[in-house]
Amino acid sequence: MRWLAYAHPLFMLVLLGLGVQVLRDGLRVRRARLLGTRADSRRHRRLARWFVGLAVPGFAGGLSSMLWLRPDPALESFHFALALPALACWLTAGALGLRLERGRAVNRHAHAALGAAGLLLGLAAAVAGFAILP
Numbered sequence: 001m002r003w004l005a006y007a008h009p010l011f012m013l014v015l016l017g018l019g020v021q022v023l024r025d026g027l028r029v030r031r032a033r034l035l036g037t038r039a040d041s042r043r044h045r046r047l048a049r050w051f052v053g054l055a056v057p058g059f060a061g062g063l064s065s066m067l068w069l070r071p072d073p074a075l076e077s078f079h080f081a082l083a084l085p086a087l088a089c090w091l092t093a094g095a096l097g098l099r100l101e102r103g104r105a106v107n108r109h110a111h112a113a114l115g116a117a118g119l120l121l122g123l124a125a126a127v128a129g130f131a132i133l134p
């Protein structure tokens with residue numbers, strides 16, 4: 001069962017890779033908008049749905065393995081202090097993104113800034129995560 005403790009770190013590494021791709025796509029759409037040209041945002045929207053959707057079970061996986069596989073108390077690590085705001089940023093960015101998609105009046109800068117800040121926090125969480133690997 002020891003190997004199960006590596007499932008969350010591996011899953012999250014892949015997830016963060018996907019997040020970097022989502023951000024790169026978003027920035028491509030932003031560049032095109034600022035230059036007054038058109039860019040197809042379909043890939044950004046499709047991958048971002050997967051990214052935000054998979055972040056929730058990934059987060060829950062970290063928590064479960066802390067609760068059931070490790071002797072340390074849950075919710076007390078520095079890793080958790082970075083992971084929680086990261087997830088909150090992604091969920092809020094996702095909610096704003098869904099509204100943007102429907103053409104509602106939404107601050108697109110807030111969407112972009114929250115997504116990017118979440119990714120930075122997530123990458124910092126990854127560094128802190130390596131420090132608590134079994």
Ligand code: HEM
Pocket residue numbers: 004005006008009010012013016058059060061062063064065066069070073074075076077079080082083084086087122123125126127129130132133134
């Ligand atoms: C990709 C690099 C990451 C690594 C190497 C990593 C590693 C770990 C490790 C070793 C644990 C302790 C439990 C266990 O043994 O499985 C853990 C717990 C946890 N992880 Fe990660 N993680 C990473 C990324 C993330 C990210 C991006 C998030 C969420 C945004 C996250 C959320 C959590 C949570 C919520 C816990 C429970 C922490 C606690 O209760 O104190 N992890 N992670």
Ligand code: HEM
Pocket residue numbers: 019022023026027029030031033039041044045048049051052090093094095096097098100101108109111112114115116119
């Ligand atoms: C469910 C999740 C998400 C949805 C549905 C979504 C949707 C959208 C939509 C509709 C746009 C405007 C595209 C256009 O103008 O054609 C956009 C732009 C953008 N998104 Fe997302 N997004 C999501 C998540 C994210 C995340 C997680 C990030 C960052 C990691 C991100 C970063 C950006 C950026 C940088 C832009 C460009 C903003 C600008 O034009 O100034 N998005 N997104």
